[in-house]
Amino acid sequence: GEDVEQSLFLSVREGDSSVINCTYTDSSSTYLYWYKQEPGAGLQLLTYIFSNMDMKQDQRLTVLLNKKDKHLSLRIADTQTGDSAIYFCAEKQTGANNLFFGTGTRLTVIP
Amino acid sequence: DGGITQSPKYLFRKEGQNVTLSCEQNLNHDAMYWYRQDPGQGLRLIYYSQIVNDFQKGDIAEGYSVSREKKESFPLTVTSAQKNPTAFYLCASNTPVQHNSPLHFGNGTRLTVT
Numbered sequence: 001g002e003d004v005e006q007s008l009f010l011s012v013r014e015g016d017s018s019v020i021n022c023t024y025t026d027s028s029s030t031y032l033y034w035y036k037q038e039p040g041a042g043l044q045l046l047t048y049i050f051s052n053m054d055m056k057q058d059q060r061l062t063v064l065l066n067k068k069d070k071h072l073s074l075r076i077a078d079t080q081t082g083d084s085a086i087y088f089c090a091e092k093q094t095g096a097n098n099l100f101f102g103t104g105t106r107l108t109v110i111p
Numbered sequence: 112d113g114g115i116t117q118s119p120k121y122l123f124r125k126e127g128q129n130v131t132l133s134c135e136q137n138l139n140h141d142a143m144y145w146y147r148q149d150p151g152q153g154l155r156l157i158y159y160s161q162i163v164n165d166f167q168k169g170d171i172a173e174g175y176s177v178s179r180e181k182k183e184s185f186p187l188t189v190t191s192a193q194k195n196p197t198a199f200y201l202c203a204s205n206t207p208v209q210h211n212s213p214l215h216f217g218n219g220t221r222l223t224v225t
Binding site: 042045048050092101 | 151
């Protein structure tokens with residue numbers, strides 16, 4: 001089965017790094033995604049990583065994948081107030097079209 | 112510009128009434144999805160459709176119905192049988208034949224039933 005878990009809240013000061021964590025249980029995951037949701041809006045794809053990779057960097061975003069521990073993290077460098085949002089991790093399993101989402105982590109950036 | 116349009120953004124209904132949420136995409140995507148979002152919970156799949164004239168139930172289909180008569184459109188009806196319909200509803204689409212096919216989302220419809 002599928003179970004994707006995230007902590008619900010994270011607060012950081014502007015300029016610090018944020019690290020949002022996610023754990024999943026299904027070892028057949030192929031792709032893992034990070035989405036951002038601003039208030040009252042839909043989900044915006046931030047980045048993704050293929051399950052045979054362990055790291056991906058995209059400007060201020062770094063994704064780390066520990067496949068052995070089924071742990072995924074998203075690091076945001078130099079966090080800005082505009083980064084305040086809910087961040088969802090999601091996994092896509094082999095043969096499935098749908099994604100399975102975590103509960104979302106609400107990131108609050110303190111000026 | 113390609114995208115997914117959900118309308119209306121806000122919808123208010125009285126208990127006992129059916130209501131239909133619109134979702135249109137011009138991305139030429141084959142598959143479309145409806146999710147429900149409640150505070151503190153992840154997205155839960157209501158229905159999905161991989162091709163025109165075909166759709167499957169998701170994890171929480173009870174009290175909902177859908178149709179897929181056109182590739183571009185996937186309306187969701189919230190019926191009076193849905194016990195707790197107040198929520199934020201998100202429509203998404205993708206092209207599943209591609210290995211990496213992330214979901215593209217609309218901006219959501221917030222439904223309030225009183």
